[in-house]
Amino acid sequence: MSKLARWMRGEMVRELVRRMRRKSKSLDNRRGKRKTALALSAGIMALSPGAVEYGRQAPTHTVAEAAIDAMKYRVDADQLSVSEAMKEALAEEEGVMLTVYRDVAGYPTVGVGHLVRPADNLKVGDTITYEQAIAFLEKDIRHAEEAVKRLVGDLPLYQYEFDALVDLVYNVGEGNVSEDKSPKLNVAIKAGDYQGIADELRYHTAAGSKANGLIYRSERRQAIFTDAAYGDPRPIEISVSGEVSA
Structure with missing residues (x-):
């Protein structure tokens, strides 16, 4: 493969990687906003005046535990x-x-x-x-x-x-x-x-x-x-x- 062909191949790969990273970052941002919204919603429900009514316990909303780090532990x-x-x-x-x-x-x-x-x-x-x-x-x-x-x-x-x-x-x-x-x-x-x-x-x-x-x-x-x-x-x-x- 000539130097020019290698350079062109490398440029196309780099451009694809840049676009993949932008897409991944955008998806991460959307997921982050969704998690924040869910957490706020859970907090509002827990503090609602109707949460404790007629002796009933307010529903419990907990944030899911962080996933196991698969770089440190083998998982399914x-x-x-x-x-x-x-x-x-x-x-x-x-x-x-x-x-x-x-x-x-x-x-x-x-x-x-x-x-x-x-x-x-x-x-x-x-x-x-x-x-x-x-x-x-x-x-x-x-x-x-x-x-x-x-x-x-x-x-x-x-x-x-x-x-x-x-x-x-x-x-x-x-x-x-x-x-x-x-x-x-x-x-x-x-x-x-x-x-x-x-x-x-x-x-x-x-x-x-x-x-x-x-x-x-x-x-x-x-x-x-x-x-x-x-x-x-x-x-x-x-x-x-x-x-x-x-």
Whole structure:
């Protein structure tokens, strides 16, 4: 890939990430306002003159306990959804394409590695917006999340372990993590062998050929699973003239 192509790819990823962050911040603000409104409503009800009437006890309204920190404690996978850090890592790994193209296997693809479906009403050469790319990404992530929950069953996970498994399913598809296609992974999950799971997160081939990009992605996936390390492991080279390349 040329320096210009790398720069353009990086700019598109950064723009998508900026838009995702703005959207996430907006959603957080709305949730915060809703929680404040509910808390105020509960307080008003508790202080209402009619709260104590004919010897009745006022209804008790308590704020729900904070959720367990899944970065510190393993929890049921059903309680988890992909972190923002993992969404951004996915965008970095998959790249962002706003024009429908054919991937190495010949399938129409767009956005953040989204496989075009008939319902998308898109064909090769069509273009989409960043917002559509984000919508496709979020939809595909939800499918991958559900697939991981089916895969692990009642095995508790840290947030970053869940993230890494979602990346695996997003990358290779649910069919490729089945007992038939990934027997060692499934055995490790059933045994609760977390190191064994980490060892099975490698995926190096595309269309039958080994791809450096998938090797680095597998390293990143394993680092996320074992160490919550979301950074890109690709080597950065700096030339004598100060130019940076990866």
